[in-house]
Amino acid sequence: MDPIRRIPRGVFFDIDGTLLLGDQALPDAVWALEALRAKGLALAFLTNNSAESSSQIRQKLVELGLAKVFEVVISGVDLAVDFIRQTKKRPFILGSETLKREIESTLPEGGRQGGVEVVIVGFSPNFWDLANEALRLLLQGSTLVAVHKDRLLLSADNAYAMNLGCYVAMLEYGSKQTAVILGKPEKRLLDLALSATRLTAQDILYVGDDPEVDVPFAENAGIECILRRSLSLGKHRIAGSIRTIDSLEELVKLVKQEGFLRRA
Numbered sequence: 681m682d683p684i685r686r687i688p689r690g691v692f693f694d695i696d697g698t699l700l701l702g703d704q705a706l707p708d709a710v711w712a713l714e715a716l717r718a719k720g721l722a723l724a725f726l727t728n729n730s731a732e733s734s735s736q737i738r739q740k741l742v743e744l745g746l747a748k749v750f751e752v753v754i755s756g757v758d759l760a761v762d763f764i765r766q767t768k769k770r771p772f773i774l775g776s777e778t779l780k781r782e783i784e785s786t787l788p789e790g791g792r793q794g795g796v797e798v799v800i801v802g803f804s805p806n807f808w809d810l811a812n813e814a815l816r817l818l819l820q821g822s823t824l825v826a827v828h829k830d831r832l833l834l835s836a837d838n839a840y841a842m843n844l845g846c847y848v849a850m851l852e853y854g855s856k857q858t859a860v861i862l863g864k865p866e867k868r869l870l871d872l873a874l875s876a877t878r879l880t881a882q883d884i885l886y887v888g889d890d891p892e893v894d895v896p897f898a899e900n901a902g903i904e905c906i907l908r909r910s911l912s913l914g915k916h917r918i919a920g921s922i923r924t925i926d927s928l929e930e931l932v933k934l935v936k937q938e939g940f941l942r943r944a
């Protein structure tokens with residue numbers, strides 16, 4: 681029997697593959713987000729993206745008509761910044777210029793004195809130039825910290841590409857270390873989003889598209905999860921117990937008709 685369901689107070693969305701494909705909004709996304717807002721729901725956008733800051737992503741989402749300027753957007757870059765702020769470690773950054781700039785802006789004037797303690801890995805356009813330098817630091821004892829370890833990326837032409845996880849696995853192999861992972865499926869991203877939206881895990885419905893990342897993320901975080909199946913990475917591998925939708929129209933309909941969250 682279907683559990684008794686209640687209406688959530690907020691819906692948190694994964695971005696790539698759930699609302700966007702490449703740099704284009706999926707056709708049902710703008711309408712569905714408006715319909716959820718009209719219902720009084722708080723919306724937030726959570727991505728493992730390790731190359732763009734949350735303000736860059738927010739600007740893109742606002743231009744596409746997906747997000748409002750006041751809505752919460754949290755990216756993998758925020759996680760890395762938060763990690764360095766919390767741990768006060770001296771980092772070497774293997775990642776985009778944005779990741780580097782954002783992390784460096786949290787360091788004290790002149791950086792922190794002493795040797796490198798952590799190698800932070802994010803998606804990098806000039807990966808090979810930096811990878812060997814990172815490997816040497818890891819072999820000398822620095823800790824490997826990856827923004828995320830997603831295996832595959834769905835490109836705009838709907839073809840698979842290697843995501844950051846493939847490169848992280850390479851550095852793990854070379855350094856004989858297991859990376860500390862900051863992003864989904866770890867729950868740090870949810871903790872940041874909950875404190876920014878002042879909601880609790882019981883209030884949230886999470887919508888994603890990747891069964892390897894979004895499902896364990898929701899499980900670790902104890903939040904209700906729905907997978908967008910139509911473009912889903914590995915759509916044939918979605919377990920039968922996972923609730924899926926084929927379009928965001930279905931999501932809006934379900935939220936309106938029967939709510940979504942299991943009654944606590």
Ligand SMILES: [Mg+2]
Nearest residue numbers: 694696697889
């Ligand atoms: Mg996704």
